[in-house]
Amino acid sequence: MRVLVGGGTGFVGGALTQLLRSRGHEVTHVSRCPGPDGLSWDKLSRSGLPPCDAVVNLAGENVLNPLRRWNDAFRRVVVTSRVETTKTLAKAIAEAERPPRAWVLVTGVGYYRPSPTAEYTEESPGGDFDFFSRLVSAWEAAAKIPGDGTRQAVVRSGVVLGKGGGAISQMLWPFQLGLGGPVGSGLQPFPWIHVRDVAGVVCHALETEGVHGVLNGVSPASSGTSNADFARELASALERPALLPLPGWAVRGIFGAERAVMLLEGQRVAPKRTLESGYCFVYPDLPSALQDIVS
Secondary structure (H helix, E strand, O other), X not given: OEEEEEOOOOHHHHHHHHHHHHOOOEEEEEEOOOOOOXXXXXXXXXXXXXXXXXXXXXXXXXXXXXXXXXXXXXXXXXXXXXXXXXXXXXXXXXXXXXXXXXXXXXXXXXXXXXXXXXXXXXXXXXXXXXXXXXXXXXXXXXXXXXXXOOEEEEEEEOEEEEOOEHHHHHHHHHHHOOOOOOEOOOOOEOOEEEHHHHHHHHHHHHHOOOOOEEEEEOOOOHHHOEHHHHHHHHHHHHOOOOOOOEOHHHHHHHHOHHHHHHHHOOOEEOOHHXXXXXXXXXXXXXXXXXXXXXX
């Protein structure tokens, strides 16, 4: 297949590109600063969709960038980088003379309301209770295209873990120094997925004709994982203690109250439809995922 990937130069995009190419597919990236084989968002808007068999959008500014103040300007960047890029791709697909066979958008489990007890599947309600849930609703709505000429799927991803990027890149050094620990109470659910598996779920959705609709991009074990469990397992993989929690007031001070919810609260999410669709996780449990990352 010829696959067009929006935001394909980031952490997840790199893993997806490597996996797709290893499976014999051609990959073209859409980005703000494309390389010689890529495409800019401006050119896509002007010229329309190039010939391709499938389209993926991974684009989105890092919400938890601690160097960016959480203000109205940064909120607009967070929304625009997701919703407008998705609208651009959806419009190009809808107007294409020969539309692609598959269109996959990666969003987030922030669609579901944080809860210490509720467990969510792809059929669970959400998307209407705070800034981040409404963002996911607008993001997914922007992807919808009329008709059934192109198969459409959405992967709601959890916290992505992997070498060289994602959540681990910010957490690793305190744990390596023996200064790591849970965030806040540590009791909050921690919906996670290995980067190889989020790439795998997207690839599975592209290649499998019967797959459409929402797929939860979280590991099968993540619904039983708390933040304290994650801290303990990461420390164990590094052979270090995990005795120093990061207090909630410090998290709110760094990220602001609205963003801090993403770290101090969480959702128990199950990949029900993902498993039913036939996807087999490479890293279904936390110890194997973390051993791969720290090895």
